[in-house]
Amino acid sequence: MPTPPDVVIVGGCGHVGLPLGLAFADRGLSVALYDLNRNAVDKVNRGELPFSEPGAADVLERVLATGRLRATADPAATASADHVVVVIGTPIDAHLNPDLDAVRRAIDDITANLRDGQALVLRSTVYPGVTAMVERLVADKGIDVDVAFCPERIAEGTAMTELFELPQIVAARNPRAVERAAKLFQNLTHEIVVLEPEEAELAKLFTNTWRYIKFATANQLYMIANDFGLDYERIRSAVAYNYPRASDLPGAGFAAGPCLFKDTMQLAAFNNNNFLLGQASVMVNEGLPLYLVARLEERFDLPSMTVAVLGMAFKAESDDIRSSLSYKLKRILHFKARAVLCHDPYVTSDPDLVSLDDVLGVADLLVIATPHAEYANLDTDVPIVDIWNVRGQGVRV
Ligand SMILES: NC(=O)c1ccc[n+]([C@@H]2O[C@H](COP(=O)([O-])OP(=O)(O)OC[C@H]3O[C@@H](n4cnc5c(N)ncnc54)[C@H](O)[C@@H]3O)[C@@H](O)[C@H]2O)c1
Numbered sequence: 001m002p003t004p005p006d007v008v009i010v011g012g013c014g015h016v017g018l019p020l021g022l023a024f025a026d027r028g029l030s031v032a033l034y035d036l037n038r039n040a041v042d043k044v045n046r047g048e049l050p051f052s053e054p055g056a057a058d059v060l061e062r063v064l065a066t067g068r069l070r071a072t073a074d075p076a077a078t079a080s081a082d083h084v085v086v087v088i089g090t091p092i093d094a095h096l097n098p099d100l101d102a103v104r105r106a107i108d109d110i111t112a113n114l115r116d117g118q119a120l121v122l123r124s125t126v127y128p129g130v131t132a133m134v135e136r137l138v139a140d141k142g143i144d145v146d147v148a149f150c151p152e153r154i155a156e157g158t159a160m161t162e163l164f165e166l167p168q169i170v171a172a173r174n175p176r177a178v179e180r181a182a183k184l185f186q187n188l189t190h191e192i193v194v195l196e197p198e199e200a201e202l203a204k205l206f207t208n209t210w211r212y213i214k215f216a217t218a219n220q221l222y223m224i225a226n227d228f229g230l231d232y233e234r235i236r237s238a239v240a241y242n243y244p245r246a247s248d249l250p251g252a253g254f255a256a257g258p259c260l261f262k263d264t265m266q267l268a269a270f271n272n273n274n275f276l277l278g279q280a281s282v283m284v285n286e287g288l289p290l291y292l293v294a295r296l297e298e299r300f301d302l303p304s305m306t307v308a309v310l311g312m313a314f315k316a317e318s319d320d321i322r323s324s325l326s327y328k329l330k331r332i333l334h335f336k337a338r339a340v341l342c343h344d345p346y347v348t349s350d351p352d353l354v355s356l357d358d359v360l361g362v363a364d365l366l367v368i369a370t371p372h373a374e375y376a377n378l379d380t381d382v383p384i385v386d387i388w389n390v391r392g393q394g395v396r397v
Pocket residue numbers: 010011012013014015016017034035036037040087088089090105106109123124125126152153154155156258259
């Protein structure tokens with residue numbers, strides 16, 4: 001890129017970084033996507049998405065053609081732009097505690113290339129206090145940058161609309177940093193909500209935790225109704241019908257993916273492992289595959305059956321298998337059933353998947369684990385377990 005970009009996104013070829021970069025570039029900014037994943041960098045520069053995100057392919061083609069976007073694995077790219085946005089992954093470790101070093105390592109990697117006067121925007125979902133830690137890190141290295149925390153709140157699959165529709169929380173310690181970050185995101189949305197950095201860090205964790213607890217509530221109510229021999233979905237839709245106070249009661253289903261569980265655990269760790277509602281939600285949501293198989297064992301002779309898991313992505317119409325409970329279900333069934341087959345119309349990263357025709361040809365039982373629309377009208381006499389109610393025929397098991 002001959003002229004320096006307006007924005008460099010660190011982690012720019014990831015699920016959050018790439019849609020953000022595309023959105024900025026589509027709004028006229030020049031963008032460099034810096035990422036350690038060379039394979040993803042090459043794909044983006046060839047005009048290919050490294051993962052599926054509806055609406056993103058057209059924008060990628062358009063902004064590559066204008067020259068306003070490029071991906072790079074060269075950390076020196078971070079020196080070139082006024083704004084450096086960091087959206088690397090922030091996982092939890094084997095003890096379910098946040099890997100506090102993830103952001104520190106990324107900042108260490110890029111500080112050699114940061115320069116005075118830049119705006120450094122953290123956008124990953126972080127453990128409370130990480131913004132302050134980053135402020136200290138750059139100050140200790142003698143670099144005078146404006147640090148802000150502006151959490152991403154999009155959901156995968158709707159990024160290319162939500163980036164332009166959701167209000168943006170902007171937080172920083174000084175007014176100039178707030179103003180610079182707000183101005184950057186006003187390229188996407190005019191609704192800016194200003195908080196203190198620690199408030200914003202909690203706001204993002206509360207956002208995901210609230211959603212995770214809601215799903216756990218629904219899943220527990222599902223188990224109560226199901227154990228009583230009743231169809232939770234019939235009850236839920238009656239409760240929600242023309243009754244605004246309960247209209248947001250979710251249906252049952254696997255609450256999984258790379259964010260909700262992880263961020264609930266981040267909040268628990270932050271509160272000295274004292275987060276009863278969050279931890280109870282983990283037990284319910286992570287326990288649902290076990291509950292399901294226990295119920296199936298009561299109804300079917302699993303050791304003599306080939307069971308098919310339909311849908312391996314963590315959510316509908318997605319190819320993202322990160323932390324998908326479909327894989328937990330698969331593991332449990334491997335232990336209980338004669339054989340297990342898995343299918344997903346979107347997932348390309350799992351060589352063990354088989355075609356739907358192969359599944360329908362041999363399976364004795366089908367379990368819809370991901371509510372892909374393709375499963376709504378399966379033409380088969382094989383029994384189907386559908387806790388998501390994809391087929392609209394109830395969720396009893
Ligand atoms: N996935 C979502 O729907 C979603 C939504 C809102 C917020 N978030 C948060 O956004 C953050 C990123 O999540 P994601 O799903 O995009 O993760 P991801 O793994 O898809 O993307 C992260 C990218 O960062 C790159 N990377 C890692 N370390 C790097 C480094 N030091 N320098 C340069 N690149 C580096 C990786 O190669 C990867 O491409 C997380 O904190 C997550 O909690 C995710």
